Amino acid sequence: MKAMKLLSKSTIALCAATAVLADERPAALIIAQGGLGDASWNDTAYAGFQSGLEKTGITGRPIESPDVVAQGEEIMRRAADGGFGLVISLEWIHGEPMEALAKDYSDTSWVIMNQTREGDNVASVVFGEHEGSYLAGALAAQVTTDTSIRGINEEAVVGVIGGFKAPGIDKFIVGFIQGAEAINPDIEVIVAYADSFGDPAKGAQMANAMFDDGADIVYQVAGGTGIGIIEAAKARGHYAIGVDNDQDGLAPGNVLTSMVKRVDVAVDQIVTNYAADTFPGGEVMNFGLAENGVALSPMTHTRDIIPASYVEKVEAMKAQIIAGDIDVWDVSNEGYPDFFK
Amino acid sequence: MQFEHLIASAIMLTTPILLAAMGGLINRRAGIVNIGLEAKMLAGAFVAVIVSSATGSWIIASLAAALAGAAIGWLFSLSITRAGANMIVAGLGLNILVAGVLGFILSWVYRSSGTLRLPDVALLPKILPSGLEFVPLVGPALAMLDPLTLLAWMTTGALPFVLASTRIGLWIRATGNASEMARSVGLQHLTIQDFTTACAGFFSGLAGAHLALVSLGLFNEGLTSGRGFIALAAFYFGRDRPITTAFACMLFGALEAAQIRLQLEGLPPKLIGTLPYVMVLIALVVVSIQAQRKSST
Numbered sequence: 001m002k003a004m005k006l007l008s009k010s011t012i013a014l015c016a017a018t019a020v021l022a023d024e025r026p027a028a029l030i031i032a033q034g035g036l037g038d039a040s041w042n043d044t045a046y047a048g049f050q051s052g053l054e055k056t057g058i059t060g061r062p063i064e065s066p067d068v069v070a071q072g073e074e075i076m077r078r079a080a081d082g083g084f085g086l087v088i089s090l091e092w093i094h095g096e097p098m099e100a101l102a103k104d105y106s107d108t109s110w111v112i113m114n115q116t117r118e119g120d121n122v123a124s125v126v127f128g129e130h131e132g133s134y135l136a137g138a139l140a141a142q143v144t145t146d147t148s149i150r151g152i153n154e155e156a157v158v159g160v161i162g163g164f165k166a167p168g169i170d171k172f173i174v175g176f177i178q179g180a181e182a183i184n185p186d187i188e189v190i191v192a193y194a195d196s197f198g199d200p201a202k203g204a205q206m207a208n209a210m211f212d213d214g215a216d217i218v219y220q221v222a223g224g225t226g227i228g229i230i231e232a233a234k235a236r237g238h239y240a241i242g243v244d245n246d247q248d249g250l251a252p253g254n255v256l257t258s259m260v261k262r263v264d265v266a267v268d269q270i271v272t273n274y275a276a277d278t279f280p281g282g283e284v285m286n287f288g289l290a291e292n293g294v295a296l297s298p299m300t301h302t303r304d305i306i307p308a309s310y311v312e313k314v315e316a317m318k319a320q321i322i323a324g325d326i327d328v329w330d331v332s333n334e335g336y337p338d339f340f341k
Numbered sequence: 342m343q344f345e346h347l348i349a350s351a352i353m354l355t356t357p358i359l360l361a362a363m364g365g366l367i368n369r370r371a372g373i374v375n376i377g378l379e380a381k382m383l384a385g386a387f388v389a390v391i392v393s394s395a396t397g398s399w400i401i402a403s404l405a406a407a408l409a410g411a412a413i414g415w416l417f418s419l420s421i422t423r424a425g426a427n428m429i430v431a432g433l434g435l436n437i438l439v440a441g442v443l444g445f446i447l448s449w450v451y452r453s454s455g456t457l458r459l460p461d462v463a464l465l466p467k468i469l470p471s472g473l474e475f476v477p478l479v480g481p482a483l484a485m486l487d488p489l490t491l492l493a494w495m496t497t498g499a500l501p502f503v504l505a506s507t508r509i510g511l512w513i514r515a516t517g518n519a520s521e522m523a524r525s526v527g528l529q530h531l532t533i534q535d536f537t538t539a540c541a542g543f544f545s546g547l548a549g550a551h552l553a554l555v556s557l558g559l560f561n562e563g564l565t566s567g568r569g570f571i572a573l574a575a576f577y578f579g580r581d582r583p584i585t586t587a588f589a590c591m592l593f594g595a596l597e598a599a600q601i602r603l604q605l606e607g608l609p610p611k612l613i614g615t616l617p618y619v620m621v622l623i624a625l626v627v628v629s630i631q632a633q634r635k636s637s638t
Contacts, residue, residue: 034454035454037452037453038455039453165609165611190605192604193604196563198455198561198562198563198566199566200456200557200559200561200563200564201354201557201566202566202597204557205350205353205354205597205598205601206601208346208350209350209601209602209605212343212346213605224456224561224562224563225563227456227557227559227561228557228561231556231557231559232556250458
C-alpha cells in the first residue's frame, strides 16, 4: 500500500513536471470497442492524437480496456482522478456517463464523438457524413449510366445498404440520395438495411440482390457487413463505395471511392485547442467538408477508369456546399425529408 | 425481382445450415445436444481461409476446416463423456472460448481486429458449366452449384439409410436411445458419442468453409452470425430426421434469401429480420404440442 502511494505520488509529481513544461495537464484518449489495431476508427483517431501531442508538446496516452462498454464510467472516472486534464472518448456508449461525470469533474475537459452532450466542460464532435455522402451520391449518379466504364450498365440504378434503420445511418443514406438526385432527378436509389453491422455473408447476398436488380454501384454504410458488400462487388465486377476509412484498397478497382471520416483531423484539432487554452467546452464542433472532417478518398485505383469531368463536377459541388450554395439535408438535426420517410 | 435468383440465393444460404444441422443431428441421435456448432463453424471458416490462402486449394482448405472442426468436437466431447461436464454449459463455453481464441489469434498473429483478409484465397469452384444459367427457373441455382452444397445434399440423402440400415447407424441409435442397453451388449457407448461429436465438428467445419469460401474469401468474427443455432433449431424442428431437418434448413435458407429481397420491395427490415426467429419459435411450439399429444394418447 505504501509503495502504491509512493508510486502514485511520483506519478503526480511527474505529471506536475510535464504540466509545468507544456503548461497543461496530460491528455487521455479512451479507445473504443475494437481496440487499437482495427485499421479503422480507433487507429485513425490515435494517429490524430499523436500528431496533436507532437505539435503541442503536451503529454498523453491512449487508454485501452477489454470491457470498454460496461466499465465506461469507471475508466473515465479513473482518468479524471489520475490527473488527465483532457479526456477524449472514442466510445459512443460513453456519452451518457460522461455527461454525468463532467459535472463532478469540472476542471477536466471532456470530449465525446458522434453525438451532442450538455455541459460547460464537454465538447461534442459531430461529422458532416451527410455532406460526404452527398458527394459520393453525385459521383455514383454520374458513373452509373456511363457504359464505357467496365462493369457499368445503362440503367440509372444505384444502391445503398445501411447497418440498421436509425437516424445516425439514415444521415448517410439521405445525403447519398440527395447527391444522386442532384445529378439525375430520375435516378433510382435502392435502399436496404442489413440489420447487422457484423454479417459479411449477408452483406454479400444483399449486394448481389441489388446487382440482380440492375444496380452497378452500392454504397455500404454497414461496418463489418460492408466487407461482404465490397467482396460481392469484386466478384461480380461491379462497384462498391466504402465508408469511414479509405477502403479503396480492399478490392482495388472495384471500390469506386470511400466516404472518409477524418476523426484524426478532429482529435488533432481538439488537442491543439486544448493546448492553446481555447478548448470549446459546451460547444458542438462540426467537422464537415469545410473543416476537412469528411471527404471522398483520393480514388487511387479508380481515378483513371472514370472521366476526369465527373470528379471535377464533384469538386465543384464540394465548393458549393462549403460556400453554402447547396444545402444538404441532415437527418440527425432536421428529421426525415419528404423524399425519404 | 427475379424468382430464379431467389432460388439460387436460397440454396446457397441453406448449405451451411444444412451441413451443421446434419452433423448436429447425428450427434443428438447418439444422445448429445451440441450447442457448440457455432464455435466449430467459426473455427472451420478461420482455418479454411488460412489454408486456402497458403495452398491455393479449396479441397485441402475444406478438408482442413473439417478436421479442425472434428478435433475441436472430439475434445469438446471428451469434456462431456469423460469429465462429466454438462453438455449445455460446455457447449456455451465452447462458443465463447473459440470466439475469444480466434479474436486473440487475429490480433496477436495477424494484427487485425475482426477481419482476416489474406492474398490468393481459392474460392469454391462451380461444378456445372455457366451456360446452364439460361435454363428456366433453376438455371442460376445450377450455375452456382458448388461442391460443398452437393456434398451437403448427398449427405442428407444418404443419412436415413446410414442411420437405419448400417451397423454404425444402429450403434449410434442404440447409444442415444438406450445407453445402458448398448453397454450391456458390449458397445463402447462413450467412444461412439465421441465419434458422433467429432462428426458434428467435421460437418460444422465444412459449413464454416462454405461460408468463408463460397463467395467472400475472407474471415470475419461475425461470419456465422448465429447460423449454428439456426441449425440446432432445424434438427429440433425436424425431430432428428434427416429429410425433415433438411426441409427446415431450406425454410430458413429461403427466409433469409427472401428477407434480403422482400426488403427491396419495401417491407420494413426490422419486421422481416425477425421472421426466421419467429419461425423457430413457432416450429418449437408446434413440435412440443405434437409431442404432448402423442404422449397423452
